[in-house]
Amino acid sequence: MEQYRQEHFGHAVMPQATHDEQAMEDHFLAMRAWTNRNMDPLDRRLLDEVIVPGIEKKTGTKPTSSAQVRQALEAHPLHQYWLTLSLTYQDRIWQALDGAIDRQYDELAGKVKAQVAEPKGSLRLNPELEIPRYIAAFDHHRMPGSYVVDTAQDDFRAGALYDRFASTYLRNLNGGWKNDGRGHSLASHVQDFYPDFKPKRILDLGCSVGHSTVAIAQAFPDAEIFALDVGAPMLRYGHARAESMGVPIHFSQQDAEHTDFADGSFDLVCSSAVMHETSAKGMRQIFKECHRLLRDGGVMCHVDVPPRHEHLSLWDQMRCDFESHYNNEPFMTSLARIDWHKVAVDAGFAGDTVLVGYRKGTSYLKPDREDFFTEGHPQGQAMIGSWYACSAMK
Structure with a gap:
């Protein structure tokens, strides 16, 4: 039973x-x-x-x-x-x-x-970590307490609440109860555009409770998986969640802008749905940190919410802005206007290695280069069934 x-x-x-x-x-x-x-x-x-x-x-x-x-x-x-x-x-x-x-x-x-x-796996917390203001100042998605508030000793409430909400709110839209569609989409993107790439050490930034991290670990079973987030209750729950699913992941409480890992520590550094909750300044620093953390030949890959203002109707622009003005996603609107390619190049990646476009969402591994669109969904509905993806090789 x-x-x-x-x-x-x-x-x-x-x-x-x-x-x-x-x-x-x-x-x-x-x-x-x-x-x-x-x-x-x-x-x-x-x-x-x-x-x-x-x-x-x-x-x-x-x-x-x-x-x-x-x-x-x-x-x-x-x-x-x-x-x-x-x-x-x-x-x-x-x-x-x-x-x-x-x-x-x-x-x-x-x-x-x-x-x-x-x-x-393992869990490493840092009670002295200074939480970035763009996380500490908001109840993201209007979630009470957001990701970082402890309500008890060894608290996991935020993780449990986020996990249950995600599987409920996005029912059957992002991988079912596992809410792992972004992770599968990210892994598919990496396997598609870097077919000979066999990462041995992977870091997932802003992992929350590990929805995408578990999917990435399953896609690369020979890799050692690390994941970080600023929220201690998210990590406590995420650690238990991964263990219950039999997936060894090394979680740590860190700021993605400034991690304590050594230069060149990873083959793949990635994130899913992190950048739209990060300030423009923070995003640029995270890309620089990705470049520092990657070995030569390593890959950076991020997937995030897909709205791009240049591809949206006026009402869809307003719908995107709604997230910033009322749903406590304050950087959604600015992210929709940021030139991801330029941010990657400014972080140190060679421009001819940077891929930016819409990745068709999938809840399972299905490498298919035809699922990648640099100008959005072929029917012009850039927000439907896709994620915005940015990858580059160091």
Whole structure:
């Protein structure tokens, strides 16, 4: 029965839901689906058919940037209703999951402890680590306490909450309950464009609870896997999670901008969905750190959220900006405008080795160079079913 539960409802330390808790999750997921299906098209029409013509009539110029329409759009009751729904279902999902973790916290603590009793991997924490402000100052995704807040000794709550939310909110969209689609997409990108590359030491930056790290470890079974994050509760949980899945990973609490590993320590340095939560200055320093950490011939690879303002409609630009203004993803908008190729070159990578474009998402290893688009999704829907990828060789 325990094996069946883990196969169908998660690993050994995944928080579980009662019937009523699951019904509450499903209710607000249904609200999300209803909003996406019914309100998003109306809000898009509001922008295209009311707001834009109104601004054009008033100024004589048709707006081309979301910044030019935001004030007028947010003054309209229909858009205010869309905003309210979008924030309500997300906050209520967090609330429901948090209550479920409260109910089973002691039981989960016992499971976490049991999983790391005889570890194959390791965990190294640094209580003195200075958390970057771009992490410490926000509850990312509106997640209570974000990644770094400890609520008890040896706390793992943030990791458990994030793991359960990710598998719930992105249900069947990013690899199912494992939430490992980004990791598989990253590994596929590396195997596709660097087919003879056989990394022996891999570092995953900003690993959170190891969703992508485990997938990368499975893709490169002969490699020694290291992972770091600034959040101690994320790492405690991630360590137990990896152990419960039989994957040895060496976790450490570090800032990706300045790690304590020696020069040339790794063959592959990577990250998934980290840069959009990092300041522009921090991103540039992380790329420089990647260059320092790689041996000659080593590979850097990052995958992140796909919006690029130059490829988006006006409403999709606004939808991207929504994440920055209201969903506590403050750097999403700036990332959508950053020249990743230039950042990589400025960090020391030769320009002709840098690949930047959209990588079609996959929940399994499927190397296929036709899945990589430098100008976005072939139907022009750059945000759907893809990740933005940047890789380079030192």
